[in-house]
Amino acid sequence: MAIYTRTGDQGETSVIGGRVGKDDVRVEAYGTIDELNCFVGQARSLMADEKFADVREQLLEIQHELFDCGSDLAFVKLSEGKYKVKSEMAERLEGWIDTLQAENPQLERFILPGGSELSSVVHVCRTVCRRAERRAVTLGRSADINPQAVIYLNRLSDYFFALARTANTRSGIADVEYVRSKKVFRN
Numbered sequence: 356m357a358i359y360t361r362t363g364d365q366g367e368t369s370v371i372g373g374r375v376g377k378d379d380v381r382v383e384a385y386g387t388i389d390e391l392n393c394f395v396g397q398a399r400s401l402m403a404d405e406k407f408a409d410v411r412e413q414l415l416e417i418q419h420e421l422f423d424c425g426s427d428l429a430f431v432k433l434s435e436g437k438y439k440v441k442s443e444m445a446e447r448l449e450g451w452i453d454t455l456q457a458e459n460p461q462l463e464r465f466i467l468p469g470g471s472e473l474s475s476v477v478h479v480c481r482t483v484c485r486r487a488e489r490r491a492v493t494l495g496r497s498a499d500i501n502p503q504a505v506i507y508l509n510r511l512s513d514y515f516f517a518l519a520r521t522a523n524t525r526s527g528i529a530d531v532e533y534v535r536s537k538k539v540f541r542n
Contacts, residue, residue: 366378380490380498381494383494384494388487390487396418398414401473423440426439427500427504431498442506445503445507448513451517452517466533471523474526474530477519480515
């Protein structure tokens with residue numbers, strides 16, 4: 356089977372229900388989710404240690420859900436009953452966030468991305484997720500989309516923040532505080 360179709364050679368691509376320019380906001384939204392999924396795969400590949408088995412499984416589930424999210428955003432017209440991203444997915448992320456946060460030291464100041472290699476990659480996931488969320492919001496201003504996809508992306512970026520800190524905690528590496536920050540987090 357050939358993986359090339361030549362149908363996009365003129366700057367257009369197929370979405371579910373039509374064709375749009377490759378620079379269309381819809382393509383940018385689900386393309387950014389695809390980019391995020393690649394970084395999530397990279398993070399998973401850095402989790403060979405047994406101490407990350409639980410989050411490795413979570414990230415695999417998230418990778419499937421990111422495909423669902425991209426699929427929901429690729430539909431030009433879709434009835435609400437056919438959406439794949441559901442509110443329960445964001446609620447489950449909240450539970451995972453709470454569990455991860457319980458492992459981490461209390462924050463007083465902003466932190467810099469970094470510490471362990473794994474934490475650094477997860478921070479990249481967090482920022483790409485925020486961009487995907489912004490692209491989905493932009494798309495939602497001009498087209499009907501599944502609102503749960505935006506909520507899911509918002510919660511997912513919070514998950515990545517908690518996970519980046521947990522990656523450092525489990526590796527015995529302290530987060531690097533932003534030294535110019537005042538104490539902004541209260542217990």
